[in-house]
Amino acid sequence: MLNAQRTQLGQLSAQSAWCTLPHQTCPRKTQQSRPQAWRSSLGLIQPRWQQAQCVLLTKASSRPAAHRRELRLQTAAHSYDYDLIIIGCGVGGHGAALHAVECGLKVAVLEGHDVGGTCVNRGCVPSKALLAASGRVRDMKNAMHLKSLGIKVAGNVEFDRQSIADHANQLASSIKGNLARSLEALGVDMLVGAAKLAGPHSVKYGLPGRVDVGGEITGQDIMIATGSVPFVPPGIPIDGKTVFTSDHALKMDWLPKWIAIIGSGYIGLEFSDVYTALGSEVTFVEAMPDLMPGFDKEIARMAQRLLINPRSIDWHTNVFATKVIPGEPGVKPVIIELTDAKTKQVVDSLEVDACLVATGRAPYTQGLGLSAIGAAPDRRGFVPVNDYMQVLDEKNKVVPHVYCIGDANGKFMLAHAASAQGISAVENMCGRPHVLDHLSVPAAAFTHPEVSFVGHTEEAAREAAQKGGFADKLAVTKTSFKANSKALAEKEGEGLAKMMYRKDTGEILGVHIIGLHAADLIHEASNAMSTKQTVQDLKFSVHTHPTLSEVLDELIKTSHVDPPAQKRPEPKVLDPKLKDLQPLPA
Numbered sequence: 021m022l023n024a025q026r027t028q029l030g031q032l033s034a035q036s037a038w039c040t041l042p043h044q045t046c047p048r049k050t051q052q053s054r055p056q057a058w059r060s061s062l063g064l065i066q067p068r069w070q071q072a073q074c075v076l077l078t079k080a081s082s083r084p085a086a087h088r089r090e091l092r093l094q095t096a097a098h099s100y101d102y103d104l105i106i107i108g109c110g111v112g113g114h115g116a117a118l119h120a121v122e123c124g125l126k127v128a129v130l131e132g133h134d135v136g137g138t139c140v141n142r143g144c145v146p147s148k149a150l151l152a153a154s155g156r157v158r159d160m161k162n163a164m165h166l167k168s169l170g171i172k173v174a175g176n177v178e179f180d181r182q183s184i185a186d187h188a189n190q191l192a193s194s195i196k197g198n199l200a201r202s203l204e205a206l207g208v209d210m211l212v213g214a215a216k217l218a219g220p221h222s223v224k225y226g227l228p229g230r231v232d233v234g235g236e237i238t239g240q241d242i243m244i245a246t247g248s249v250p251f252v253p254p255g256i257p258i259d260g261k262t263v264f265t266s267d268h269a270l271k272m273d274w275l276p277k278w279i280a281i282i283g284s285g286y287i288g289l290e291f292s293d294v295y296t297a298l299g300s301e302v303t304f305v306e307a308m309p310d311l312m313p314g315f316d317k318e319i320a321r322m323a324q325r326l327l328i329n330p331r332s333i334d335w336h337t338n339v340f341a342t343k344v345i346p347g348e349p350g351v352k353p354v355i356i357e358l359t360d361a362k363t364k365q366v367v368d369s370l371e372v373d374a375c376l377v378a379t380g381r382a383p384y385t386q387g388l389g390l391s392a393i394g395a396a397p398d399r400r401g402f403v404p405v406n407d408y409m410q411v412l413d414e415k416n417k418v419v420p421h422v423y424c425i426g427d428a429n430g431k432f433m434l435a436h437a438a439s440a441q442g443i444s445a446v447e448n449m450c451g452r453p454h455v456l457d458h459l460s461v462p463a464a465a466f467t468h469p470e471v472s473f474v475g476h477t478e479e480a481a482r483e484a485a486q487k488g489g490f491a492d493k494l495a496v497t498k499t500s501f502k503a504n505s506k507a508l509a510e511k512e513g514e515g516l517a518k519m520m521y522r523k524d525t526g527e528i529l530g531v532h533i534i535g536l537h538a539a540d541l542i543h544e545a546s547n548a549m550s551t552k553q554t555v556q557d558l559k560f561s562v563h564t565h566p567t568l569s570e571v572l573d574e575l576i577k578t579s580h581v582d583p584p585a586q587k588r589p590e591p592k593v594l595d596p597k598l599k600d601l602q603p604l605p606a
């Protein structure tokens with residue numbers, strides 16, 4: 021599939037793939053822009069600029085944006101076209117660019133294919149549009165549920181596949197446009213072309229495979245934000261019609277009657293929601309013993325009850341899809357060979373109308389020229405980084421001035437994680453050391469109902485407690501959506517929230533939710549974890565009634581921290597004006 025991405029890049033027309041801003045005129049020469057003090061405070065960054073002579077020491081970010089770009093420090097030693105070159109303009113690169121401008125840096129973004137990258141064009145955005153439309157269809161076809169609310173739909177519920185597909189496509193285009201305009205408005209130079217590292221401060225760009233005839237720019241720091249492409253296991257040829265990845269599935273060119281989905285992770289789960297809502301039957305093929313292997317086991321069991329069992333879905337677990345033969349829509353079935361995960365014997369085969377391959381994603385670093393900076397991708401091609409998002413070489417040493425964020429480093433392959441890593445990396449470049457706490461980054465599957473989590477699963481929390489010597493202090497608390505008035509008003513009482521925490525300190529270790537709007541509800545927990553708030557801190561927060569947020573309120577209130585709350589102190593009347601007031605009995 022790496023080739024598929026290459027083809028996509030290759031499809032750019034000569035005009036569009038070319039640098040839209042001629043090299044001679046566009047990249048303005050900039051001098052060193054950050055005060056020496058900022059940089060040297062980040063010990064990990066090579067002190068190449070220690071000889072820098074600052075002629076202007078105003079902290080750029082305190083000035084209005086227009087002025088900030090003019091603030092430059094001059095050094096005797098070096099000058100670069102840009103303070104920061106970002107390779108790739110997915111949500112990671114975009115988030116980093118916005119923050120870098122805010123910090124007063126002069127930024128160029130090099131994009132090889134489409135602004136917005138995977139998330140906007142082939143990921144989060146179109147998939148959520150499909151989920152929104154198909155979710156409505158599911159709701160309106162659910163006569164029992166509607167009846168329980170006193171509603172009857174007269175006649176059939178109908179949908180137009182192409183119009184749903186158009187909704188997804190138009191949403192992606194409009195958000196892509198917004199992203200590009202937001203960078204242009206801030207004065208970020210947007211260069212189009214496949215980028216190749218030419219050295220630690222230098223990037224060439226041009227047509228894929230022909231960067232020799234493109235341009236070259238230099239930057240004090242370089243950020244790799246090249247993202248990922250679908251990973252397709254060997255033995256599975258993608259024809260884009262009957263055997264395809266999410267890239268094709270999102271276009272929704274047709275609706276197969278029966279589709280096999282290889283992999284029951286995020287993509288498999290979300291697409292099973294879309295397909296079954298629109299009337300397709302789904303068969304999961306999963307290599308692990310259970311469906312949804314990455315999720316908390318109890319939540320996965322509940323998901324099986326809510327998202328799988330009541331729908332037209334069956335499954336084969338403990339089997340690999342080892343060979344797939346594409347078919348022809350309506351003429352010839354797709355044949356999928358299943359091999360037992362333990363014995364490695366072929367145990368079964370399936371004949372289906374289509375096959376969606378959702379077996380994870382591979383970093384997209386091909387052609388990037390990582391060797392030019394001495395970076396050594398790991399076995400799967402991910403770019404190794406330290407906690408500061410600095411790229412590491414074969415010897416685990418920092419490659420000075422080169423950062424990698426987002427899917428390309430494989431730390432946490434989610435859009436908001438990519439953007440948070442980008443912001444964190446910019447902070448580090450500016451000499452304000454920052455480490456993103458990945459354990460407090462939330463995640464969600466946007467099924468109906470949604471599944472969300474932050475931090476450890478119960479299984480991982482138990483393991484961490486065992487290793488950390490606090491196994492007897494680990495507590496798990498749970499609450500059901502059935503106890504929530506708003507969920508009941510919606511007749512959506514099926515759902516569960518659970519929290520793992522330390523009884524001795526009140527530290528929250530993980531929260532998992534399945535139920536209505538779980539993806540929105542998780543933020544109270546993730547924000548608490550990122551700001552290190554404890555269970556005790558949260559107990560006194562007030563939630564609007566009746567709202568789903570009370571599910572989390574209930575979860576917190578049912579937790580018990582040792583030692584029990586201190587005995588109430590003797591009440592004192594401190595305000596002399598209130599001296600006649602009787603203190604409340606202790």
Ligand SMILES: Cc1cc2nc3c(=O)[nH]c(=O)nc-3n(C[C@H](O)[C@H](O)[C@H](O)COP(=O)(O)OP(=O)(O)OC[C@H]3O[C@@H](n4cnc5c(N)ncnc54)[C@H](O)[C@@H]3O)c2cc1C
Nearest residue numbers: 108110112132137138139143144215247426427433434435
């Ligand atoms: C179907 C699907 C649904 C998803 N849904 C969600 C979701 O709901 N929520 C969520 O958080 N995440 C979701 N994700 C994951 C999310 O899309 C990714 O984690 C996110 O896009 C990663 O962002 P990134 O900036 O690291 O990389 P990308 O978005 O992949 O962007 C990288 C960019 O770099 C460009 N590029 C690559 N190589 C070069 C080069 N040499 N020169 C110049 N440019 C280059 C590419 O063209 C691309 O535009 C989903 C993914 C998929 C596939």
Ligand SMILES: NC(=O)c1ccc[n+]([C@@H]2O[C@H](COP(=O)([O-])OP(=O)(O)OC[C@H]3O[C@@H](n4cnc5c(N)ncnc54)[C@H](O)[C@@H]3O)[C@@H](O)[C@H]2O)c1
Nearest residue numbers: 283284285286287288306307340341378379380433464465
């Ligand atoms: N809502 C979201 O945030 C969202 C939605 C979609 C995708 N994503 C991101 O996209 C990435 C990719 O999603 P994904 O679902 O493809 O990957 P995933 O890692 O979530 O799940 C892949 C699944 O495929 C199984 N598998 C792998 N090879 C197999 C084989 N040969 N036969 C049978 N099963 C096999 C694995 O055991 C696993 O369960 C995820 O890492 C996620 O971060 C996020």
